[in-house]
Amino acid sequence: MDQVKVLNTWISPFGMRVLIGLEEKGVKYEYQEEVLSNKSELLLQMNPVHKKIPVLIHNGRPVCESLIILQYIDEAWGSMQFLPSKPYDRALARFWADFTDKKFYDAGARIIKSKGEAQEQAKRDLLESFQLLEGTFEEMLAGGSLAFFGGKDFGFLDIAFIPFASWFHTYESGRNFKIPLESEYPLLDAWVKKCMERDSVKKALPSPDKVLEYAMQMRKRILGD
């Protein structure tokens, strides 16, 4: 019998990926919520390199880094696959998932943690990331009408990116900033709505209001405003 445990913090888009992945594969797991200002011994022992959540512990052995965990889940369980079958499509899905970490997440985090011109730059960077993702979605559609990044099935890149939707409201809030999803990024807008219909996503994503409340406290701690 498999023993699966997840170390996570509810607010983390990286952790949400792991929860969605396990739910999609129907894997039962034990959940441990971490307080990042007071990490558990288990977290420090299981992820001694980065000391970060999420961590997946499978039969006592840790797997770290959310995109690596997601690929592990894909290989370890179930017959339906998150990653596409063709090598080039797999490479593309991995490339854009990596982009969401390096560019998209980074711009969002800077919006929350900065002020003034640095924040204005972060807003522009985030919209550029939206534009790039909209463009790649359009290319993947290639005139067809795909529901998800990987095609008709919900897959790797969908799972990698959809957690950030719970943060969109927080990126916008109180900073005179609107993400023009409906008017400028209609494909992404429809994609978000489609993903939100899935049970795995509904279960893993916290409400945008809860995320905002948390982010406001975090900003207060960092910037004192």
Ligand code: GS8
């Ligand atoms: C990022 C995880 C991460 O940043 C991944 O799993 O994909 N590349 C990694 N985790 C944060 C919480 S979410 O912002 C974390 O655990 N931070 C604790 C710390 O930095 O001490």
